[in-house]
Amino acid sequence: MSKSPDWEAIASSPKFKQLVARKRIVLSGLMLFSVCYYFLLPIGAAYFPDMFTQQVWGHLNIGLVFALSEFVVAWAVALIYLRIANKKFDVLAAEIVADVEAGQ
Amino acid sequence: MITKGIMAGLFALGMPILAWAAEGAVAPAYRLVTFLVFGVVIMLTMYVTYMASKRVHSASDFYTAGGGISGLQNGWAIAGDYLSAASFLGIAGLISLYGYDGFMYSVGWLVAYITVLLVIAEPCRNIGKYTLADILAYRNDPKKVRVVGAISVITVSTFYLTAQMVGGGVLVKALIGIDYEVSVMAVGVLMLAYVLFGGMVATTYVQIIKAVLLVIASIILVMLVWAPYGFSLPEFLAAVVGDDKVQGQVARLLGNSADTMSSAELGQRFLEPGLYLKDPLDQISLGMALVFGTAGLPHILMRFFTVPNAQEARKSVIWAMAIIGGFYVMTLFLGMGAAVHVGATEISFIDKGGNMAAPLLAQYLGGGADSVMGNFMLAFVAAVAFATIVAVVAGLVLAAASAMAHDLYVGVIRGEHATAAEQIKAARISTLVVGAIAIVIGIAAKGQNVAHLVALAFAVAASANLPCILLTLYWKRCNTGGIMAGMIVGTVSAIALVMVSPNMTYPLKVKANATQLITDAASKRLGLEDTLAAVSPEERAYKDATKALEKLLKDVEKAEADLLRYADQRTSIVGLEEPLILLKNPGIISIPLGFLAVILGSLLWGRDRRSESRWTELYVRQNTGLGAAKASVHG
Numbered sequence: 001m002s003k004s005p006d007w008e009a010i011a012s013s014p015k016f017k018q019l020v021a022r023k024r025i026v027l028s029g030l031m032l033f034s035v036c037y038y039f040l041l042p043i044g045a046a047y048f049p050d051m052f053t054q055q056v057w058g059h060l061n062i063g064l065v066f067a068l069s070e071f072v073v074a075w076a077v078a079l080i081y082l083r084i085a086n087k088k089f090d091v092l093a094a095e096i097v098a099d100v101e102a103g104q
Numbered sequence: 105m106i107t108k109g110i111m112a113g114l115f116a117l118g119m120p121i122l123a124w125a126a127e128g129a130v131a132p133a134y135r136l137v138t139f140l141v142f143g144v145v146i147m148l149t150m151y152v153t154y155m156a157s158k159r160v161h162s163a164s165d166f167y168t169a170g171g172g173i174s175g176l177q178n179g180w181a182i183a184g185d186y187l188s189a190a191s192f193l194g195i196a197g198l199i200s201l202y203g204y205d206g207f208m209y210s211v212g213w214l215v216a217y218i219t220v221l222l223v224i225a226e227p228c229r230n231i232g233k234y235t236l237a238d239i240l241a242y243r244n245d246p247k248k249v250r251v252v253g254a255i256s257v258i259t260v261s262t263f264y265l266t267a268q269m270v271g272g273g274v275l276v277k278a279l280i281g282i283d284y285e286v287s288v289m290a291v292g293v294l295m296l297a298y299v300l301f302g303g304m305v306a307t308t309y310v311q312i313i314k315a316v317l318l319v320i321a322s323i324i325l326v327m328l329v330w331a332p333y334g335f336s337l338p339e340f341l342a343a344v345v346g347d348d349k350v351q352g353q354v355a356r357l358l359g360n361s362a363d364t365m366s367s368a369e370l371g372q373r374f375l376e377p378g379l380y381l382k383d384p385l386d387q388i389s390l391g392m393a394l395v396f397g398t399a400g401l402p403h404i405l406m407r408f409f410t411v412p413n414a415q416e417a418r419k420s421v422i423w424a425m426a427i428i429g430g431f432y433v434m435t436l437f438l439g440m441g442a443a444v445h446v447g448a449t450e451i452s453f454i455d456k457g458g459n460m461a462a463p464l465l466a467q468y469l470g471g472g473a474d475s476v477m478g479n480f481m482l483a484f485v486a487a488v489a490f491a492t493i494v495a496v497v498a499g500l501v502l503a504a505a506s507a508m509a510h511d512l513y514v515g516v517i518r519g520e521h522a523t524a525a526e527q528i529k530a531a532r533i534s535t536l537v538v539g540a541i542a543i544v545i546g547i548a549a550k551g552q553n554v555a556h557l558v559a560l561a562f563a564v565a566a567s568a569n570l571p572c573i574l575l576t577l578y579w580k581r582c583n584t585g586g587i588m589a590g591m592i593v594g595t596v597s598a599i600a601l602v603m604v605s606p607n608m609t610y611p612l613k614v615k616a617n618a619t620q621l622i623t624d625a626a627s628k629r630l631g632l633e634d635t636l637a638a639v640s641p642e643e644r645a646y647k648d649a650t651k652a653l654e655k656l657l658k659d660v661e662k663a664e665a666d667l668l669r670y671a672d673q674r675t676s677i678v679g680l681e682e683p684l685i686l687l688k689n690p691g692i693i694s695i696p697l698g699f700l701a702v703i704l705g706s707l708l709w710g711r712d713r714r715s716e717s718r719w720t721e722l723y724v725r726q727n728t729g730l731g732a733a734k735a736s737v738h739g
Contacts, residue, residue, distance in 0.1 A: 005730060007721040020727055027222050034218040035395060039388060041211060045204075045377035046384030053376045058338030059345045063204060063377055070211045071429050078221055078425050085418060093728045100730060 005100045015099070019092040026084055034077050041070055129454055129463055130280045130486065134479035138280050141480075141487040145317070149298065149491070152309040156302035163527035166303035167234040167506050168409040173308055175416035179423020182407050184311030184318075185499040186213075186398075186424070187431060189271055189459075189492050190558055192318060195432070196465075197458025199439020201353065201448050202380035203373075206439055209381065210432040212391045214425065216398035219570075221421040224399040226414040227577050227726035234409060235503075236402050236569060237511045240576055243718035244584040247516050252591035254511040256568045257402040259595055261504035261538075262545070263561040264401075265497065269546030270554045272493035278455050279463060279486040285547050291490075292543035295498045299505070299535050304410060307498045314495040315427060317488045322434045325462070325485075328469040329441035344440045345371035349447035354379065356448075374443070386688050390559060393691035397562035400569030403503040414729050438462050445469070449648060453655055463489070501542060505534035556607040556688065560598065563691050567698035568594025575702045577726055580719045585709025586702040593705075594698030601690035606683045611670035613682070618663035625660045632656065 010016055044052055045063060052063035130138050164170050173181070191213060198206030232238040237253030269288055276287035298306045333339040344350055351370040355362040357379050362370060373379070381387050398404060408417045442451060442461035445468045454460045463485045467473060470481030509530040514522045522530065572590045575582040602608075635649040675681050687693070725731055 005724075007724050010724045010728075010730075011720045016724065016727070020723075023727065031218065031222050034215060038212065038215040038395060039391060041208060042381075042384055042387040042391060045208060045381075046387070049377065053372075055372075059341040059372060059375060060338055061372075061375055064207075064341075064375055067204075067208050067211055068433070071214060071433055074215050074218055075425060075429060077218055078422055081221060082418065082422055086415075090415065096728050097730055 010096065010100060013096070013099070015092060015096050019089065019096065022092075023089060026081070030077050030081055034074065037073050038070065041066060129278060129460055129467070130479065130482055131473065134476075134483065135280060137476075137480055138483035138486055141483040142490060145313075145487045145491050146294065149294075149306075149310045149313060149494075152313065153298050153302040153306040156305035156309060159305050160301075160303040160528075162524055163234070163510070163531055165305065166528055166531045167406070167502070167510065169304040169308055171410060171412050173410040173416075175411060175419030176423055177308065177312060178407055178411050178416065178420035180315045180427065181308045181311040181410075182404065182420060182424035183427040183431070184313075184315035184495050185403055185407060186428060186496075187315065187318060187492065188268060188496045188558075189275055189489055190267070191432075191435075192492055193275065193459040193462055193489060194457065196435045196438040196442065197451065197455075197461040198380065199435060200442040200446070200451055200461035200465075201458045202357070203350075203354075203440070203443070204375050204377050205380035207436050208377060210435055212394035213398075214429045214432055216394045216396075217421055217425045217428065219395055219399040220404070221418065221425070223574060223577075224405070225408050225417040225421050228405060228573070229408045229411060229414050229417040230726045230729045231577070231722060232405075232409055234406075234510045235506045236400075236405050236573065237507065237515070239573055240587050241515070242722050243576065243715045244587055244712075246520075248584050249587045249591075250511040250515045252588050253572075254507040254516075256564065256591050256595050257507035257511075258504050259599075260400075260561045260564050260569070261402055261500045261507075262541075263557045263564065264403075265500045265504070265542050266545050266549055267554045267557040267561070268493060268497050268500065269542055270549050270552065272490075272497070273546060273550070274455075275459060275489060275493070276486075278460060279482075279489065284550055288546040289543060291493055291497060292539055292546065294494050295501060295542075296536065296539040298494070298498050299502055299539070300532055303531075304502060307495075307502055308410060310491075310498055311495045314488070314491040317491060319427065319431065321466075321485055321488045322431060322438065325441070325466055325469060326434045326437045329437050329445075329465070340437070340440070341375065344374065344444055347371065347444045349449070350374050350443050353443065353448035383686070383688075385692065386686075389687055389689035389692035391691075392695055393559060393562040393566045393689055395566075396570045396695055397564075397566030397691070400565035400573065401562070402507065402565075402569070403499040405569075405573075406499075406503050406506065438465060441465050441469075449651055449655070453651060497542065501535060501538045504538045505531060508538065509534035556602065559689055560602050563598040563602070563689060563694060564595050566691055567598045567694035568592075571695075571698040571702045575699070575706075577722070579706075580716055580723075581706055581711075582702060582719075583706045583709050583712035583715040585712075586704075586706030589705025589708075590698050590702035593701035594694060597697045598690045598694040601685065601687070601694055603678045604680060604684035605688055605690065606686065607688050608676040608678070608680075608683070609670075610676050610680070610682055611673035612675075614666050614670055618666045621663045622660055625656055625663075628656055629653065 044066060052061065052066070054062045056062060056065060160166055162170070191210070195206060195210045198209060200206070228239055231242055235253070236257055237250045240249040240253050269291065272291050273284045273288040276282050276291075277284050282290075298310050330340060333343060345368070348367070351367045354370045354373045358365075358373070365373070407420070411417050411420055439461060442465040446461065446464045451458050451461045451464060463482055466485040467478045467482040470478035472478045509527070513530045513534070514520065514527055568591045571594060572587050575590070576587060632649050632653045636646060636653070639645045639649075
């Protein structure tokens with residue numbers, strides 16, 4: 001087991017700063033969007049009944065479509081995150097780890 | 105050896121169950137079929153436990169399966185851990201009785217995983233070892249935060265566990281008529297066998313098996329429900345809207361305001377909001393508890409310690425979201441299908457909450473109450489429900505036992521100095537203790553209304569656990585003072601708000617309702633008896649009226665029992681004649697309080713240099729996984 005890395009040095013390295021800055025934007029953006037979209041459902045059901053009861057396809061109304069869209073949106077957010085994390089975050093994190101291991 | 109003993113024990117347990125079986129959804133003639141299906145499921149899980157027991161050598165194996173679970177496996181296990189009987193049977197039931205509102209209710213359970221995915225799963229995998237308190241102890245005073253962390257974990261798990269044990273007991277009784285006490289014991293003993301011998305390895309496989317069975321059962325039922333309409337959504341909905349049982353249920357729910365509505369309008373109303381969820385603020389409050397609480401549930405959090413790295417943790421949440429989301433979309437068809445084929449009257453006859461919707465739908469789709477296939481399908485769904493309860497309970501017990509053994513005993517009492525053998529012994533003893541407590545509470549709480557305990561568990565997790573985890577991971581100034589304040593304020597405020605909420609029993613209100621019901625019953629009874637006299641016994645209306653009359657008598661009996669039971673009482677257990685607040689779900693108040701307590705507690709505690717310097721290390725590790733991968737290779 002090698003000695004523990006210099007955490008302060010890693011934390012102040014440009015790559016780490018870039019990683020956390022990107023993560024902050026992506027995570028807070030997706031989180032905020034998901035929470036807002038989710039709470040639109042009970043708010044819409046309670047305060048916009050006329051819109052929710054409008055039928056769009058046979059007996060299918062906007063309320064049902066909106067509730068179903070919650071699932072699609074949740075999955076979409078998850079997949080967007082998965083893509084960004086796999087392509088961007090993991091690559092940056094792996095580079096940081098490689099730099100640390102090379103430095104030891 | 106071990107398995108032989110367990111098998112003998114279960115066999116011994118099985119005999120009295122058969123003897124004590126009374127009335128349930130399964131007709132006596134088909135009870136043996138049900139037990140055979142149960143037996144197959146139990147044998148399968150016992151075999152898995154036996155195989156797993158050979159792989160449990162250390163505390164790491166016991167708590168986290170040595171970190172050797174793959175993302176795909178863990179995704180299924182999370183789904184198995186999360187989809188309790190309340191969601192399988194409960195949500196399908198809510199949809200069958202209240203239509204749209206039941207479906208809307210299910211959405212939050214999936215959205216909750218966005219929080220888990222984005223802010224909890226990966227950092228926790230990189231930082232934690234066995235428990236929630238491990239994460240808190242990383243940069244704070246370990247002994248202090250382990251104590252408050254463990255108390256919160258045990259509180260949340262106990263609430264959840266009580267709801268599962270009581271719900272499970274009631275459910276098994278309703279399904280196959282086994283005595284309540286016996287089914288609670290059976291659930292408890294089975295779960296103990298899995299956890300004690302197989303630890304997290306067996307618990308994981310039991311949860312995977314259960315999730316697979318649940319998904320298979322749901323897919324079969326949805327296919328059978330939807331196929332007659334050519335898998336067209338509008339045609340299926342047209343059948344729901346046009347069904348006279350659905351229209352009748354809406355008319356009953358709306359009462360007098362339904363008088364001016366046409367039958368087509370009544371049917372369409374089933375697909376519109378407002379039949380069940382009345383107070384939007386309460387819904388938002390519940391939504392907050394779900395969305396922020398799931399990420400703080402100790403038994404869910406613990407699952408992320410079982411995978412080797414952050415990538416697998418991420419993958420497991422994606423799989424879990426696919427399974428859980430897909431399942432909830434299917435409940436729309438299960439619930440609506442049950443509303444059409446079984447009907448609300450029949451569903452709420454055995455169980456008011458609608459829990460029998462999916463099982464009765466299965467029976468109908470298989471050919472009805474008198475057919476072999478129908479009863480086999482019912483037995484299959486009943487066995488899935490049973491496996492569901494056991495799998496969820498196993499996960500909860502493991503979470504509570506790890507807090508007790510790893511945090512309180514090894515961390516606090518022994519000051520982290522315990523040999524590997526002592527650690528695993530402590531883990532098993534704690535499991536036994538928690539399991540025994542679960543059985544005792546389950547039996548003691550018989551007949552209590554525990555439905556709100558699941559919501560309370562989520563509220564405590566959202567108000568205490570989540571603020572503490574989130575801020576220790578992402579806020580540099582967070583420290584021991586903040587964690588202690590957040591855990592205590594979050595837990596206490598959530599519980600206190602529920603204690604003064606309409607969830608509690610208020611004897612004055614119960615008695616007033618009971619009196620009203622008995623007064624109304626007389627005229628209702630006359631009306632039903634008139635119907636019975638007017639129609640011939642072959643007609644459907646005759647059958648419906650007989651059922652309704654039976655239900656009315658049952659309700660009157662219960663109302664009379666309530667009047668007797670609360671005869672001398674005026675106030676709830678905290679001494680209130682009526683609720684202080686109208687919110688049933690405390691989240692909207694207690695979650696902000698929890699966050700505020702962590703922030704204020706940290707600031708008042710003063711600057712903690714050690715915590716801030718350890719934060720740099722934590723922040724680098726949670727974002728890069730440095731050091732974490734090594735730990736898992738050694739198991």
